[in-house]
Structures are given as structure tokens and as C-alpha cells.
Amino acid sequence: MRLDLPDDDILYGALLARDPAWDGRAYVGVTSTGILCRLTCPARKPKRENCVFFGTIGAGIEAGFRPCKRCHPLQPAAQADPAVQALIKALEADPSRRWREGDLVALGHDPSTVRRAFKRHFGMTFLDMARQTRLHAGLTTLAQDGRVIDAQLDAGFSSGAAFRAAFARHLGLPPGAFRSDALLKADWFQTPLGPMIAVSDATHLHLLEFTDRKALPTELKRLHKACKGSLGFGRLAPTDRIEAQLDEYFHGRSAQFDVPLALHGTPFTCAVWDMLQTLPAGSIHSYSDIARRMDRPESTRAVARANGANQIAIVIPCHRVMGADGSLTGYGGGLWRKQKLIDLERQYAPTESIPA
Structure with missing residues (x-):
């Protein structure tokens, strides 16, 4: 961890x-x-x-x-296990290969043994490692406005149907669902905490998430439905703007974000998100504190649910909210990222931090 x-x-x-x-x-x-x-x-x-x-x-x-x-x-861990070493070499030799358990059996490996060995050495299974390698290549091509067939080939899938199925598992939508004339457009960029995906229209940011967030497929499906399928790949002004402002943020120059946001939630959920945006960078609060600030002291659990439903990471700073006992509690981008954001924001802490 x-x-x-x-x-x-x-x-x-x-x-x-x-x-x-x-x-x-x-x-x-x-x-x-x-x-x-x-x-x-x-x-x-x-x-x-x-x-x-x-x-x-x-x-x-x-x-x-x-x-x-x-x-x-990958090699140091692989050297201690002949089966792991052989499979790593096979993956490096052909990173686009679409592996199945049957392929492992054909090579004389027991799938359950391989699964345990890779989880022990790398924290993920061999099949997951191979899938991530293919998907990363495909996502890169699509983010660069490549054609679906190019993404399919880069990702190493044997057919368009196979690629669409894998892409659907990762993002919640098949590549064919993305339109070139869409009102909402998705793109991704690197940050010091890993790649993020941004979805915006001409004026507002609708989504900003780390690409490995488990809720991302559900969030994209919800956006796709809300915009009646008008979702595509590309860059619009709010995405450029938030990438530039995040660069300032991560380099310690500014914790201010002024990109207009389009909030997709119930009135109560949106009210929680609005409240979160008033929390100064460097300050830490509890769910009950947020509920009291909203004059809804009985709504601590509802505040926690709204906090977890946030789909505009960092800008709506749900990472500034802790458990009542000071524990990190859940964070969709991973607890290690939450700790990293808290550590980073110490330089932005106000002179007198508002008590949690």
C-alpha cells in the first residue's frame, strides 16, 4: 500500500x-x-x-x-519464480497478445497457481496485467483522436467486438458510442498522481476523475444518458483550463479553481458539493461538521454519501473530509492519493484553520 x-x-x-x-x-x-x-x-x-x-x-x-x-x-520478482519469469518474458515479447486462462494451460501452467504468484509479487493477476497493457495502448490512441480501428490494433485485440467489450468494461461505454460532433468531449492528461479524465462542454466541466477510479464506468454511463449520447473524444476550453490550473496546484503555486462546473446530482447532493468548495485548502473537516454548516446536523450519513458521489475530483475537495475519529475513510481515487493531497495542501493551509 x-x-x-x-x-x-x-x-x-x-x-x-x-x-x-x-x-x-x-x-x-x-x-x-x-x-x-x-x-x-x-x-x-x-x-x-x-x-x-x-x-x-x-x-x-x-x-x-x-x-x-x-x-x-517486473524482472526482479519474476526471477524468483520460473513460471512468473516465463510469462513476463512472453508478455514483453508480445504486449498486444490477448491472453486467456486456456493459454496458460497450453503452456503447462496452472491458472490458479499463476494467479496467486502474480498477486503475491505484483498485487495483480497476470491476466489483469496483460489487459491493462492492451487497454492503455488503446486509450492513448483514442485520446489522441485516433480512429477506433487504430485503437483496436494498438490494443492488440483480434476483432472490433473484442475491443469494444474490453473498452466497455473499462470506461462503461463502447468506442462507437463516442461521436465526433458531440456536445460533451472527453480527454485525459497526466498528473503527479496519475492520469485523469476530464469531460466538458464548451463552457463547463462535467467530470474530472482519476482513470483508475472504480466508479468511472458508472459515471460515464450516467453522463452519456444525460446528454442523450452526445459524448465524444476531444479537447474543449474547460479541459485545457483545468489541466493548467491543476498544474499550478500540484506545483504549489495556487489552490484556486475557477472553471465553471456542471453538477449532476440531487439538490441536496449539489448543496454538499457547493459547501465542499468553500473549505479552504489545507483545512480538514468531518462529515458531521459539513452537516452542521448546512444546518442539517441530522444528515451526516447523507453528507458522506454525497461526498462519495463526487465526480469532479480535487476541484470539489472531498479529500478534505475525514472520519469523526480523524481516519482517512474512503476516497474513490485511493487512500494513498487522499493522503498525498492532504500532504500537498499543507503549504496552502490558512493561518487559522477552521476546526473540524
């Missing part, structure tokens, strides 16, 4: 020193290249602001990073 790792400054120092003590214990994702490396990687060291650290290889791959071809982060 990310929370098991020390401060990022320590990990960045280990990266610069190529400290072998951290080999296999932490990994770095380089947001400027999309590459996942060991801390002992011999490649030129990235800038501090372009680094995000992970406790497992699987977490880095799920966040959208590709294994480095110089330091081969």
Missing part, C-alpha cells in the same frame, strides 16, 4: 542515489514519460515534480504507467 511508504522526499533521494536498499520496496512513475521504474534505474533522473511513488508494481501499472525497458521492474 502507498501509505506504507515514507515521505516522497526520502524516496526521491533514494531515486537520485540509486539506493539498492529500496529495490523492490518502492517504484517511481514518471508523469512526463508514463514510465514505471525501479528506484535503481540507470536512466536519467526525472524532475521531482514529475515523480509519483508506488508501493507495488501493480499499483503503478493500474495508474497508467508502463514498465521501463531499461531497469525492467
Whole structure:
């Protein structure tokens, strides 16, 4: 888990020193290249602001990073297990291959044994690793306004139907559902905490999520229905604007966001989201505190549900809300990201923080 790792400054120092003590214990994702490396990687060291650290290889791959071809982060764990080593080599040799359990059996492997071994070493199964590799290639092509057939080929699927099925599982919609003349357009960009997807119309931001959020498929289906299918790929002004403002935010220059938001929720849910936007960066609050501020002290659980339903991450700062006991509680983008955001916002903390 990310929370098991020390401060990022320590990990960045280990990266610069190529400290072998951290080999296999932490990994770095380089947001400027999309590459996942060991801390002992011999490649030129990235800038501090372009680094995000992970406790497992699987977490880095799920966040959208590709294994480095110089330091081969998959190999150290693979060397201890002949079956894992053989399958990693097969995946590196043909990253576009669509693997099934039958393929593992044909190679003389027991699928359940392989599943346990990969979960133990990488935090994800081999089939999940292979699927993430294919999907990442396909998403990259679509985000660059590529044709569906190009995305299909880049992702290594044997047919359009196979690609649409995999894409539907990942985003909740088949590629064919996205229109070139759409009112809402989706694009994605890298951040120090992993890639994010943004959906906007000409004037308002409708969605901003980390691409590995489990609720993303449901949220996109809801948007697709709300806009009567007028959803496509591409860039509109609010997406450019929020990417620029997030860059300012992550680099410690500003925690102010002024992109107009289109809120999709009940009146109460939208009222909670409006309240969250009044919380100063660097301050921490409880669900009961938010309920009291809304003059609805009996609605703590409803506030928690609205908080969890937020689909505009960071801008609507649900990460500033904790459990009554000070615990991180749930966060759709992952608890490690919530802790990272809280740590980052200490530099923005007001002189007198409002008590939780």
C-alpha cells in the first residue's frame, strides 16, 4: 500500500542515489514519460515534480504507467519464480497478445497457481496485467483522436467486438458510442498522481476523475444518458483550463479553481458539493461538521454519501473530509492519493484553520 511508504522526499533521494536498499520496496512513475521504474534505474533522473511513488508494481501499472525497458521492474520478482519469469518474458515479447486462462494451460501452467504468484509479487493477476497493457495502448490512441480501428490494433485485440467489450468494461461505454460532433468531449492528461479524465462542454466541466477510479464506468454511463449520447473524444476550453490550473496546484503555486462546473446530482447532493468548495485548502473537516454548516446536523450519513458521489475530483475537495475519529475513510481515487493531497495542501493551509 502507498501509505506504507515514507515521505516522497526520502524516496526521491533514494531515486537520485540509486539506493539498492529500496529495490523492490518502492517504484517511481514518471508523469512526463508514463514510465514505471525501479528506484535503481540507470536512466536519467526525472524532475521531482514529475515523480509519483508506488508501493507495488501493480499499483503503478493500474495508474497508467508502463514498465521501463531499461531497469525492467517486473524482472526482479519474476526471477524468483520460473513460471512468473516465463510469462513476463512472453508478455514483453508480445504486449498486444490477448491472453486467456486456456493459454496458460497450453503452456503447462496452472491458472490458479499463476494467479496467486502474480498477486503475491505484483498485487495483480497476470491476466489483469496483460489487459491493462492492451487497454492503455488503446486509450492513448483514442485520446489522441485516433480512429477506433487504430485503437483496436494498438490494443492488440483480434476483432472490433473484442475491443469494444474490453473498452466497455473499462470506461462503461463502447468506442462507437463516442461521436465526433458531440456536445460533451472527453480527454485525459497526466498528473503527479496519475492520469485523469476530464469531460466538458464548451463552457463547463462535467467530470474530472482519476482513470483508475472504480466508479468511472458508472459515471460515464450516467453522463452519456444525460446528454442523450452526445459524448465524444476531444479537447474543449474547460479541459485545457483545468489541466493548467491543476498544474499550478500540484506545483504549489495556487489552490484556486475557477472553471465553471456542471453538477449532476440531487439538490441536496449539489448543496454538499457547493459547501465542499468553500473549505479552504489545507483545512480538514468531518462529515458531521459539513452537516452542521448546512444546518442539517441530522444528515451526516447523507453528507458522506454525497461526498462519495463526487465526480469532479480535487476541484470539489472531498479529500478534505475525514472520519469523526480523524481516519482517512474512503476516497474513490485511493487512500494513498487522499493522503498525498492532504500532504500537498499543507503549504496552502490558512493561518487559522477552521476546526473540524
